[in-house]
């Protein structure tokens with residue numbers, strides 16, 4: 525960790541972080557499944573348009589990339605009826621364990637609820653259950669899909 529202040533910005537207001545955001549999301553979730561970087565770059569582009577429902581937040585210490593979280597329309601093939609989702613939550617290793625991940629997850633969830641959603645959803649491997657429950661996410665379902673994911677929600681009243 526550094527002692528620099530961490531700021532969380534909408535990627536629209538800090539577009540110079542586009543490359544590290546795309547890089548981390550790609551390496552964590554898309555590259556292992558054989559997708560090229562351009563695939564996620566295209567999806568991320570959608571977060572930059574002014575009227576997009578989709579949102580990408582970036583945490584940074586000055587000009588240094590720290591982490592990211594997104595709000596997207598759908599994240600889980602098995603639950604196409606649920607929307608929106610907080611997804612692609614990533615904090616660079618040197619910055620972990622200091623509350624930045626929890627903070628950016630809540631900021632993304634609150635942004636989705638403030639835009640009018642009754643509930644926002646999130647899916648995660650079971651190892652992250654305590655992390656999300658501590659943040660106030662409600663565990664709605666377990667063992668969903670091949671990866672046996674937990675599915676959580678946060679409602680406006682629970683914010």
Ligand SMILES: CC(C)(COP(=O)(O)OP(=O)(O)OC[C@H]1O[C@@H](n2cnc3c(N)ncnc32)[C@H](O)[C@@H]1OP(=O)(O)O)[C@@H](O)C(=O)NCCC(=O)NCCS
Pocket residue numbers: 552613614615616619620621622623624625626627647648649652654655656
């Ligand atoms: C999951 C992830 C985003 C968490 O980010 P983070 O910044 O470390 O998150 P936080 O610091 O808010 O919380 C992490 C832990 O540190 C603890 N913590 C929070 N603030 C703390 C502080 N000030 N001092 C010490 N520990 C603290 C939390 O209690 C939490 O403990 P837990 O692991 O037992 O749940 C990060 O580990 C990551 O990017 N992992 C790889 C990608 C990933 O798994 N993403 C989630 C997909 S669902």
